[in-house]
Amino acid sequence: MxxxxxxxxxxxxxxxxxxxxxxxxxxxxxxxxxxxxxxxxxxxxxxxxxxxxxxxxxxxxxxxxxxxxxxVTCPTMRYHPAVVAQKAATMQLLSEGRFTLGLGSGENLNEHVVGEGWPAVQMRQDMLVEAIEIIRALHTGELVTYDGQYFRVDSARIWDCPEGGVPLGVAVSGESSIGRFAGLADHLIAVDPLAELIEGWDAAHPAPSRKIGQIPISWDPDxxxxxxxxxxxxxxxxxxxxxxxxxxxxxxxxxxxxxxxxxxxxxxxxxxxxxxxxxxxxxxxxxxxxxxxxxxxxxxxxxxxxxxxxxxxxxxxxxxx
Structure with missing residues (x-):
């Protein structure tokens, strides 16, 4: 259902x-x-x-x-992924297991405010891959050091970490992004009602998963x-x-x-x-x-x-x- x-x-x-x-x-x-x-x-x-x-x-x-x-949250520019990992862990504890962290490669509208420019889409997706790897590692509750192309983490640990971490959803828009992220996330997020997105995701991510969409309406008596x-x-x-x-x-x-x-x-x-x-x-x-x-x-x-x-x-x- x-x-x-x-x-x-x-x-x-x-x-x-x-x-x-x-x-x-x-x-x-x-x-x-x-x-x-x-x-x-x-x-x-x-x-x-x-x-x-x-x-x-x-x-x-x-x-x-x-x-x-x-x-969704963009964990690559306005926020460092280590900080997103901590925030998501805290939310999972506050909500007693009711939280899912939805992630995406972001919009210029929100991310340019920190003055670091706006990368091309390929770089944004590369950054998101590293960010997800960092978040996953920190959600184990273990000490993490990470040295990537875009992000570094130095001896970090999430001290209040929910058992099992936090479920991750990732925003995808086509075959390329599905190929990049299906193996890294638990659930699909998409704003276009395209059957090929679901079919491509299920082929690349055979484990049970949610496919989460969103649609605006404007109810009014008039x-x-x-x-x-x-x-x-x-x-x-x-x-x-x-x-x-x-x-x-x-x-x-x-x-x-x-x-x-x-x-x-x-x-x-x-x-x-x-x-x-x-x-x-x-x-x-x-x-x-x-x-x-x-x-x-x-x-x-x-x-x-x-x-x-x-x-x-x-x-x-x-x-x-």
């Missing part, structure tokens, strides 16, 4: 609000929570970007059974208002991964998406009050073979109503697909 998650979108809500939404999402029946890990919002109209790890620590204490995950909000805050979504990974600032995303029309957004993001339409927009992920799909409710304006009034009946419809 497919599991459905709720997205804690740090770019569109403040940290206290996100903790409150997490509690209500668990009560509504979501199976898991995913959190973005950004330094900047995609667009200035979103208006937020708090530190995901502090918020997730609060969520771990405020919830009871719902699983949690970063979607369809036009839902479309308008999706256009205002999520029109960057139309750029695709190759564009979204490289633009450096919210101003850059605003410029790149200036000619995206509300009707263009409405074609890609289900909006309005029709729960059947919202649920059916998830169908491509189910057809492709994803085991988990996280829902993003666009914007903060209707977020509380979504998690308290809409989520439960929407989940019922999703589970009948």
């Amino acid at each position: 497919v599991r459905f998650g709720y997205t804690l979108m740090t770019e569109q809500s403040g940290p206290r609000q996100l903790v409150d939404y997490a509690v209500k999402a668990e009560a509504a029946g979501f199976d898991f929570l995913v959190s973005s890990d950004h330094y900047s919002p995609w667009l200035t109209t979103q208006g937020h970007s708090s530190y995901a790890w502090s918020m997730l620590g609060a969520v771990a204490y405020a919830t009871h059974d719902v699983e949690m995950m970063t979607y 369809r036009e208002a839902g479309v308008a909000r999706a256009h205002e805050q999520f029109r960057w979504f139309a750029g695709g991964w190759s564009v979204n990974a490289d633009l450096p600032t919210p101003a850059g995303f605003a410029a790149a998406s200036q000619f995206v029309r509300p009707e263009d957004v409405a074609e890609s993001i289900a909006s309005g009050p029709d729960l059947d339409e919202l649920a059916e927009s998830v169908q491509p992920f189910l057809d492709a073979g994803f085991t988990d799909v996280a829902i993003v409710q666009v914007g903060d304006e209707q977020q509380d109503r979504f998690v308290t009034e809409v989520a439960r009946p929407l989940l019922q419809k999703l589970r009948t697909l």
Whole structure:
């Protein structure tokens, strides 16, 4: 059975609000929570970007059974992988085994802020391989020294380390990245509902694994208002991964998406009050073979109503697909 998650979108809500939404999402029946890990919002109209790890620590204490995950953390530039390993271990202990560390090669938007530039995609993937090797080694609880091409670790140990470490998911987008990461991670993360991704992953990673996707919707009692909000805050979504990974600032995303029309957004993001339409927009992920799909409710304006009034009946419809 497919599991459905709720997205804690740090770019569109403040940290206290996100903790409150997490509690209500668990009560509504979501199976898991995913959190973005950004330094900047995609667009200035979103208006937020708090530190995901502090918020997730609060969520771990405020919830009871719902699983949690970063979607996704880049462990190569803004954070050193040794620090990510420590943070993830602490989250696993705080949540009593409910945490999965989702990893990816990052976006310029968030990683350029430390002033180290933005490497080409091949280098970013090479860095991610080393980062995963370091995280895996540190999650054994043993003393680790590592001397790689991009990272060094000198006599490091995670002192509060969960038994068995932390499950790792990794974001992939095609055959090349599957080949690089299927042997290093436990689970697949992807934003495109492509059956070939699932088939390629299963061929390269025969052990049981989760395939975790994500899709935005814009529920609103008024369809036009839902479309308008999706256009205002999520029109960057139309750029695709190759564009979204490289633009450096919210101003850059605003410029790149200036000619995206509300009707263009409405074609890609289900909006309005029709729960059947919202649920059916998830169908491509189910057809492709994803085991988990996280829902993003666009914007903060209707977020509380979504998690308290809409989520439960929407989940019922999703589970009948």
